[in-house]
Amino acid sequence: MRRGTADPDETIVVAPEQRSPKAAQLLTMLLSLDRELGARGVLDVDQFLDLAQSRVGPVSLGARADLHLEGIRRLADSIGRDPYYDDLGRYMASHYIYGWIERYVQFEQDLADFPDIVDVPVAKPLFLIGFGRTGSTFLHHLLALDPRARAPLLWELQEPSPPPRPETYATDPRIGRVRSQSDFRSAVMPDLHKIHEFAVQAPEECQHMMWHGPQHSILGLRSPDYWQWFRNLSPSQLHELYAGYKRQVQHLQLFHRGGHWVSKSLAHAHFLPVLSNVFPDARIVRLHRDPCQIIPALASLIAHLQIPYTARSDFHDLGRRMLDLFEQSMDRMMQADKEVSSDCLVDVLFDDLTRDPIGTVRAIYAKFGYDDTAEFETLMRRHLKTESVSRRFKHVYTLEQFGLSRAQVMARSEAYLSWLERRTGARLCRP
16 A cells, blocks of 8 residues: 655555455466466365475475474464455465475475485574564675675575576576566565565575474464464474475575575574574574564564455454564574574664664674675675665554554563663663
8 A cells, every 4th residue: 555745756655454456356367377276175285295296296205294294284274264364365375385385395306306415514604583674684685795695585485496506597597487476476465565675686585495484474374273383393393394494505505505604584583492403503693673663564564465365454463463473583582592602693783783784794794703805895885875775665554553552562572672681781662
């Protein structure tokens, strides 16, 4: 939804309350393109698995797949029962889940075809972990400018198989296909790109290659049963899932490597109990911003992403879910102090990042022992100059819009706010 402002070049972007007739028409057209999938009226993971194997080729999944498929079944079963989804939304959820299953089958086929994947080194990976709207995309794009960094691009996250190669990295035919998909998404959710930057050949969140975690909710789905399943996983189960993510990191770098992997995703917060076991020399940046700002901001963003799945958004339900997700995510972030060496942790405040982005990057590199270069700094300065003249959109949201109050958010955030104040001396949110 857009409204004009006094500045004719600026657009105010707010959360959509319902799916537009144009969006419904486009989504219906999308489903008609895959008649075999669209004809399935039931969210049946085993049928989707059979369909994927008939298209990709038969592959032995083995016992390692059991936990991944159990989670996807929980997600599908919950969606099938939830009145939040209308008929079109349930079909779109089928499309979403099938896409995950097909990529899983393709990935397992790649593991069989390229057994060296599991031997690819992942040295000193850098993980950016923060709630939505904490500046993580901004910082990720800066860090990815380092010529020695290896950050995943949107096109290879959407179509990772087969592993990309350096000689065709800029001309791979998948780029065109993913660009068409992104153009379609922009037509269905026309304001999304104004509040979350994405480009086919730009760095994007690793949640697109993580089988399980909060990303399903962040990408617009609602599934309380699935979320309960994920939160109750044991450390060994979390380790198994996160080891699967590492194999995908290795998969993307089999032929096209960098000096260090650079990833950002809130999903990493929920794997912090096992992150250092899976990536022993990981470096972690935790990003922080006033929860009274970021909770409604992320809720507003997700309202756009819900368009394919529900005819009308329940803003108050969305607000409650985002407050719960924030509290649970910050609990995991705080627990990292017990799991990760302080030498491998940096805390970055949003205000510091936006005031001095290059100084923030320098501090991160100095703490973690990455080599800064004049070339890297030149690229960052050029990027910042370009960005400063290209953004003409204002994202508008309030806590009350999502059924929340400042007092409620502060009460639920107090443990986190006090912890961060002890660590940094900053109080993010005051009455």
